[in-house]
Amino acid sequence: MPSFKVTVTVRLKQGVLDPQGKAIEGALTSLDFSGVKGVRQGKVFDMVLEAKDAKEAEKAALKMADKLLANTVVEDFQVEFA
């Protein structure tokens, strides 16, 4: 079976506070990077999936993201092929 490199990106939903992003923004500003207007921290999962075809791999990745990788109460996710 062919294998596919799939990347799942998980981000906090809009409106959910991100204290870590805020702290990173503060750190960047204190490093004299000017013009940083908002940082949101997320997660990236690089996976190798065996599947019949790309469509199946995408379907599987979406299911994994929905079931475990993201907490859909507060997070959104996105699936891409590398």
Next chain:
Amino acid sequence: MSATVVLFPGANRDRDMLAALRSVTGAMPRTVWHQDTKLPKSDFIVLPGGFSHGDYLRAGAIAARAPIMKAVAAAAKKGVPVLGICNGFQLLTEARLLPGALLRNAGLTFVCREVRLSIENTDNPFLHTYNQGEIIRCPVAHHDGNYFADEKTLKTLEGDGRVALRYTEGTNPNGSINDIAGILNERGNVLGMMPHFENLVEDAQGGTDGRRLFEAALDAVAAA
């Protein structure tokens, strides 16, 4: 009472929980391993605090998908009282047995301190031994206790009196929305809370205000 404490790798308050239950009920509770699929006969189920699976991915996320959780969800659906403290609360939200989510503390640091709590709902199997509006002091110890729920969920929780415990003004240690420290499910038989009532059952622990929660559960089970 047949109490059962669910054990997860990385939990570290399970023994405190067992000791508290034993102290109050006089009997050693049973334990069940997270990979088991069946619960022993249980009329009270407890998910203890700690750092199941090292808090990898999200606090409680991996534990919430453990095989035993199907049995816990089924018992909750039947009306068995289920209590989750700290990591147990995180786990209950991840398992969707309670709404909302517990995010990283607003101050980003791990907090280990005493807070003041107001008992907001006493019409449930866990808190009927307290007076509504009673204020007690209790320890918390967590990194992800910042309760969040969307506006609609929050409105439902507040409207239905499902906020069971609230940090009193000025003592919110984590930035949780509406100072929420604990919530109930719709039926009132699942309680998730951050404060460690299991560490407040004997004088040597600096107070016994947590003891009444376990007495309440014992009473509720005996009356059922």
